[in-house]
Amino acid sequence: MPADKDRTESVFGALLRAIVEDSPLKAAGFIVTIYGDVVEPRGGVVWTGNLIETCAAVGISETLVRTAVSRLVAAGQLSGEREGRRSFYRLAAPARSEFAAAARLLFGPPEAADWxxxxxxxxxxxxxxxxxxxxxxxxxxxxxxxxxxxxxxxxxxxxxxxxEVVSGERDLGAFASDHWNLALHAEAYHGFLRRFGRLADLLAGGMRLGAAESLVARLVLVHQFRLVVLRDPRLPQAALPADWPGEAARMLFADLYLRLSPEADLHVARHFVTAAGALPEASEATLRRLSLLRESIRRDFS
Missing domain, CATH: 3.30.70 (Alpha-Beta Plaits)
Structure with missing residues (x-):
């Protein structure tokens, strides 16, 4: 019903604004997230208009998008091409390996310690x-x-x-607390849990997002989880406090990503384009990501 749709958009809009205000987005970083989540696993190239439309949904202006794209080109992460009056940007070769490493971190199993x-x-x-x-x-x-x-x-x-830890594993926690500010990283995870726990509660309570809203929600989810994880020293479990929130944040990320993806991927297929046509709803890489997240949830409850 229209009233229900309007209410959902209002509630989601307020929640999205609160999330973005609590942890503001920068244009270049958010564009990197769009490429990492949507574009790279589907071939690495997309129309500039899709970037502008998607960024507008989180309050990033067209001017900021174009400036950020120019800087990403200058930094060697993107390269541009034209087809008629439309501009398209693809991931430059050196950036693909960086994106693959980030994808393994977000979607793959936990890394083994490499002291x-x-x-x-x-x-x-x-x-x-x-x-x-x-x-x-x-x-x-x-x-x-x-x-x-x-x-x-x-x-x-x-x-x-x-x-290699030869002895004294019980004292790894003390060693870690002496050399890393783990409280800072724990608070970053708690902030992520607070911001996105509300979204999880709304979805569990029956709120249904449309395709466009689902994609925006997933992109903001990926963006903020990526920032927290990339800054985390990712120490082995034996070196972390007993109440470390990292695993709870990872489970929330996996749950929300899986909930949002069916509608989000429909929006991609309906609206995102390359010079050769529409981006696919799914690819081998996107299906692999979903499979890995499902495995992580099963692992957590096994």
Whole structure:
């Protein structure tokens, strides 16, 4: 009924505004999310108009979209092409590997711990150390860092030592709390749970979103979960507090992604286009992502 539809749009709109106000979106980052969630698994190219329309739904203007696209092109992540009066942008080759790594992180099983120490040997250790810290490593000294996540690409030379916990595993938590600000990352997960727990409650209570709203909700979900996970040092379970909220956030992400995807993917098929025609509703890559998320939920309850 029209009244029910209007009420749903009003409730969802208010919730979306609250989520975005609590954690504002930047145009370039949100466009990267659109490519990662919608475009890359369907071939990597899309019409600029689709980017503009999708960003408008979360309050990002056409001017900001065009500026952000230009910057992504300059950064080597996108390349443009024209067909008649329409412009299309595709993922540049170097960016595809970055997107694949991010997809494994969001949709794949948890990573195994990969403890290692990095001794920087170049002439600009501060710059390289900042790269390591952004990638979840902890600074042990001016040139020495430790981490359990995959090593990021470093422009500076370094010596890398593999690490293994031989004894003292009970004290890993103390070691981690000495070198990482885990409270900061825990609060980021709690914020994600607060913002999207409300959406989960509404969907569980029978609220039905249309195709366009489902896609916007899924994109904001992916965007905000990606930001939290990428900043997380992703330490092994033995090094984390007993009440660590990361797993609960991952389960909420998986549940909402699966709930939103049927309608969201319909919207993609109906409206997103390339120079060769419409993007498909599904692809081998998108079906694989859904399968991995279902497996993660089954694993959690087994």
């Amino acid at each position: 290692h120490f990095v001794q920087l040997t170049g002439t600009a250790p501060d710059e390289a150390m900042q790269v390591l810290e952004r990638a979840g490593h902890a600074r042990l000294g001016p040139r020495l860092a430790v981490g359990a996540r995959p090593l990021p690409h470093l422009k500076q030379p370094a010596v890398v030592f593999r690490g």
